[in-house]
Amino acid sequence: MDGAWRIDLATYLPDDLLTMADRMTMARSLELRAPFCDHRLIELSLTMPPATKLAGGTLKALLKAAFADVLPAEVVRRRKQGFMIPLGRWLRTELRHLLDDALAPERVRARGLWRPEVVSRLVDEHVAGVRTHSDRLWTLLVLELWMREYLDARGDWRLA
Numbered sequence: 001m002d003g004a005w006r007i008d009l010a011t012y013l014p015d016d017l018l019t020m021a022d023r024m025t026m027a028r029s030l031e032l033r034a035p036f037c038d039h040r041l042i043e044l045s046l047t048m049p050p051a052t053k054l055a056g057g058t059l060k061a062l063l064k065a066a067f068a069d070v071l072p073a074e075v076v077r078r079r080k081q082g083f084m085i086p087l088g089r090w091l092r093t094e095l096r097h098l099l100d101d102a103l104a105p106e107r108v109r110a111r112g113l114w115r116p117e118v119v120s121r122l123v124d125e126h127v128a129g130v131r132t133h134s135d136r137l138w139t140l141l142v143l144e145l146w147m148r149e150y151l152d153a154r155g156d157w158r159l160a
Contacts (some may be wrong), residue, residue, distance in 0.1 A: 002050045009042065088134040091141075092127055099123060099137060102144040111147070112159035114140070 018034065025032040035041075045053065048062075055061035059080045068076050091099050101107075103123055105116040119140065126133040151157035 002046075005050075005053075006046075013037075087138055088126070088132050091134055091137055092129075095141075096127070099141055102141050103137070107144070110156060110158060111144070 018037070021032055021034070053062050055065070058064070064071075064076050100123075103119050105120055108114055108116040108119045122133040122136055122140075125131040126137055147157055
């Protein structure tokens with residue numbers, strides 16, 4: 001647990017979360033404070049045993065306990081939430097044309113990497129709202145676009 005925290009501290013926090021927050025706030029001329037990034041607080045957290053920070057296997061257990069007397073009970077009980085983009089909706093609407101083009105059965109078949117019927121099922125279920133496959137579809141979509149950009153320079157790249 002502590003090893004993962006140290007990796008996040010060195011990479012994910014500065015290279016992703018804080019970078020995105022900085023870009024989003026600058027785009028709207030807002031100033032953002034990240035009080036939990038104070039070096040004294042981080043240094044203190046690195047001296048604590050992982051079991052203290054993850055009491056009972058609950059994410060943010062120590063933080064919730066520290067603020068339980070000032071936060072509403074429903075906030076303390078609420079599970080951790082991320083700030084996710086509406087990828088599932090976008091793949092059904094604004095990005096649908098890109099999804100249909102990049103993951104068309106004939107394109108998938110030509111690449112030879114995946115079974116076209118499985119990819120088609122994922123797309124159909126997602127678009128119909130039967131099941132969410134946004135992460136899988138996004139991965140396939142980005143990989144296909146990357147292959148077009150970097151591997152197809154000398155003709156369509158295929159597995160074999």
